[in-house]
Amino acid sequence: MSEYTGRHRPPTRAERRAQQRRSRLPKSFGPAYALPTAAAATLVLTAAGATAAQSSPFTSAAAHAQAAFTPAGAETPSAAALLSDPDVVESARAESATTTDETDGLAQRRQAASTSLAQDQGRTQERQRVARDKARKQLAADRAEAKKRAARERAAQSTSGSTTTASGSGATASGDASSVGAQGWVKPLDNAVFTSPFGHRWGRLHAGQDYAAAVGTPLKAMSSGEVIGAGPMDGYGIYIDIKYWDGTVSRYGHLSSVSASVGQQVAPGDTVALSGNTGRSTGPHLHMEIHPGGGEPIDPAAWLAERGIS
Structure with missing residues (x-):
C-alpha cells in the first residue's frame, strides 16, 4: 500500500474491502455494544458469516417472527435485513434483559x-451446645450430690458407732458404779498382771506398783472423783492424777494417752487413759501410785486390800 495520502489518489483494493466490511454492520452494533447472551452475540456476525447467523437459534426465531408479520407471497427478508431491523434489535435487548x-x-x-x-444450622448447633452444657452441669450436680450423700452416710455411721461405743462404755461404768455405788471402788484395769511391788530399788524408791499391760489397754478410775492433773512428766512419761471423794490421789504413769481432762468429774469404772511405755520404762505397763490425802505415796497393797480391790 502506498504511503501517499493526497486527495487525487484512488483507494486501493484492500482499503475498499476494509471500508465495505465496516459499512456492512449497523451502527448499533459498534465495538462499544455487547449483548450478554450467546444468542445476541450472533447478531454481530459479518456478511461473510450470514449463513451461520441464519442457522443459529436466534436467527431462526427472528426469521419466524418476521415471517409471522410478512404477508403470504411476500419475499422473506434476508439475515442482513433482520440484523439491521430496530425491532429485532430491541427484542434481542429485551430478551437479554x-x-x-x-x-x-x-x-x-x-x-x-x-x-x-x-x-x-447455626440455630441447631446452638441448641446442641446448650443441651450439652446442661447435661454436663446436671452430671456435675449429680456427682456433687452423690458425694454429699456419701459423706452424710459416713458421718451418720460414725456418729452411730460413737454413740454405740459411748453407750457401751456408759453401761459398763454404770454397771460398775451401780454394783459398788458412787463411793465404791473398782480395779484400775481388767485382767491385771502384777509385776513389781512398792519399795526401794537400785538406790531409789519405787513409789507404786506395776502391772503388765499391752500398749492401749484401757485404764479406769477406781471411784468417784475429779481429774486434777494430766500430761507429760519427767520419769513418768504421760501421767494422770485423780482425786477421789475421800481425798486419796491415784497416779497412773507411763501412759500412751489420756482420755479425760483436768477438772473432769469421773465415776467408778470410767476409762480415763490408755496404758503405754513412755518415760523411764522398760516395757509396756501401768505404774500406779496411791497418795492418801494427796500426801506422800504409800504401799498400795494394803490400801487396795482395805477397799476390796485385788
Missing part, C-alpha cells in the same frame, strides 16, 4: 436459601 433479570433473581434466591440454611 429478561435473561439477566432471571439470572439475577435465581442468584438472589440461591443466596437467600444458602443464608437460611446457614442460619438453621
Whole structure:
C-alpha cells in the first residue's frame, strides 16, 4: 500500500474491502455494544458469516417472527435485513434483559436459601451446645450430690458407732458404779498382771506398783472423783492424777494417752487413759501410785486390800 495520502489518489483494493466490511454492520452494533447472551452475540456476525447467523437459534426465531408479520407471497427478508431491523434489535435487548433479570433473581434466591440454611444450622448447633452444657452441669450436680450423700452416710455411721461405743462404755461404768455405788471402788484395769511391788530399788524408791499391760489397754478410775492433773512428766512419761471423794490421789504413769481432762468429774469404772511405755520404762505397763490425802505415796497393797480391790 502506498504511503501517499493526497486527495487525487484512488483507494486501493484492500482499503475498499476494509471500508465495505465496516459499512456492512449497523451502527448499533459498534465495538462499544455487547449483548450478554450467546444468542445476541450472533447478531454481530459479518456478511461473510450470514449463513451461520441464519442457522443459529436466534436467527431462526427472528426469521419466524418476521415471517409471522410478512404477508403470504411476500419475499422473506434476508439475515442482513433482520440484523439491521430496530425491532429485532430491541427484542434481542429485551430478551437479554429478561435473561439477566432471571439470572439475577435465581442468584438472589440461591443466596437467600444458602443464608437460611446457614442460619438453621447455626440455630441447631446452638441448641446442641446448650443441651450439652446442661447435661454436663446436671452430671456435675449429680456427682456433687452423690458425694454429699456419701459423706452424710459416713458421718451418720460414725456418729452411730460413737454413740454405740459411748453407750457401751456408759453401761459398763454404770454397771460398775451401780454394783459398788458412787463411793465404791473398782480395779484400775481388767485382767491385771502384777509385776513389781512398792519399795526401794537400785538406790531409789519405787513409789507404786506395776502391772503388765499391752500398749492401749484401757485404764479406769477406781471411784468417784475429779481429774486434777494430766500430761507429760519427767520419769513418768504421760501421767494422770485423780482425786477421789475421800481425798486419796491415784497416779497412773507411763501412759500412751489420756482420755479425760483436768477438772473432769469421773465415776467408778470410767476409762480415763490408755496404758503405754513412755518415760523411764522398760516395757509396756501401768505404774500406779496411791497418795492418801494427796500426801506422800504409800504401799498400795494394803490400801487396795482395805477397799476390796485385788
